[in-house]
Amino acid sequence: MKINVLAFGVAKEIFGSSLVSLELTNDATIYNLKYLLEQQYPRLKQLASYMVAVNNEYALPGDTIHERDEIAIIPPVSGG
Amino acid sequence: MNNTQIVLSSESLNVQSCIDWIMSPESGGIDVFIGTVRNATKGKPVLKLDFEAYEPMAISEMEKIAQQAFEKWPVQKVLIHHRTGTLQVGEVPVIIAVSAAHRDAAFEACRYIIDTLKQTVPIWKKEAFEDGEVWVAAHP
Numbered sequence: 165m166k167i168n169v170l171a172f173g174v175a176k177e178i179f180g181s182s183l184v185s186l187e188l189t190n191d192a193t194i195y196n197l198k199y200l201l202e203q204q205y206p207r208l209k210q211l212a213s214y215m216v217a218v219n220n221e222y223a224l225p226g227d228t229i230h231e232r233d234e235i236a237i238i239p240p241v242s243g244g
Numbered sequence: 245m246n247n248t249q250i251v252l253s254s255e256s257l258n259v260q261s262c263i264d265w266i267m268s269p270e271s272g273g274i275d276v277f278i279g280t281v282r283n284a285t286k287g288k289p290v291l292k293l294d295f296e297a298y299e300p301m302a303i304s305e306m307e308k309i310a311q312q313a314f315e316k317w318p319v320q321k322v323l324i325h326h327r328t329g330t331l332q333v334g335e336v337p338v339i340i341a342v343s344a345a346h347r348d349a350a351f352e353a354c355r356y357i358i359d360t361l362k363q364t365v366p367i368w369k370k371e372a373f374e375d376g377e378v379w380v381a382a383h384p
Contacts, residue, residue, distance in 0.1 A: 172298050173368030174379040212384045217366070220301040236298055236366075242380035243295070243302075243326060243367030244279050244338050244358055 165190055167229060169201070170236040175214065178207045179237075188229060194218075195225040197235070214239045247314075250306045251325040252297055257336045266321050266341040273347035275354040279338035281331050291372045295328045295337060298366040302326070305365045309357055313342065316356065317349040324357060326367060337369070 167186055171179045186200060194216045202208050215238040216223050222238070229235065249265055251257075259278060266274055281293050310322040323341040331337055340357045344350040369380050 170298070172366065173296055173370075174382040177379075211382055217298070217301055220304050222364075236301070238298070238366050239368065239379070240381040241362070241364065241366055242369045242382075243297070243365050244362040 165192075165231040167197075167231065167233065167235055169197075170234070172236065173239045173242075174211065175208070175237040175239045178205050190231075192229050193225065194223045194227050194229065197229060198225070201237070208237075212240045247321045248307070248310045249321075249323045249325075250303055250310065252299055252302055252306075253325065253327060254329045257325045257327055257339050259336065259339060262323050262325060262339050262341050266323050266343045268320065268343060270345065271320055271343035272345050273343070273350040275340075275342045275344075275347070275350035277338075277340040277354050277358050278336055279358070281333050281335050281337060283333045285371055285373075288373055290333065291374065292333070293331045293337065294370040294372070294377075295326075295331065296368050296370075297326070297328050299328075301366050306361065309360045309364070312360070313353040313357055317344065317353040318346075319344045319349050319353045322353070322357065324361065326361075326365070328367075 169184050176182050217236040218233050306324045321343045325339045327337045342350045342354045371378050
């Protein structure tokens, strides 16, 4: 399945875009997504940490991704 | 909910209008936290800050924090306003206001809200220095 990934903050600079498209297997997890992204964008691994959000909620590594989910890369937050 | 006001805005925040909204005859204590743009980080002059938000999730995370404050303390109203966009030194990126019958709950809830916001709400700031720009907290 094809998914779109939103990027914010430093992740947007690492991707060179605020949105990237990826091809994932149908039962892919957050863990699989992070692995694939880190292969394509090794600078992700230099971040202090980063989370993935699915449909506006923080996701866990084992969560499954579905087609049409809204996926976002959340680098370390620094609001306030 | 009329006891909660969450705002994410690209316009200037107004401290007085936050105080006006949070005041009520039932309250005996109002706690207001105002975050401001500091002119230096570790001794290095800061020129400006740029704030970016994942807006729908930022609003939903701020709503969760407000809800947690109501669950943890006997507070009456909670207000969280946060800026996006470019802010100059001295401008206000965040205002938290909490009202309660007694001051302890207001102080503790206000502290909890700003501390949790800084940990969980998807908002990012980039500091601009004379020699370049840095996303805060991005790298170890």
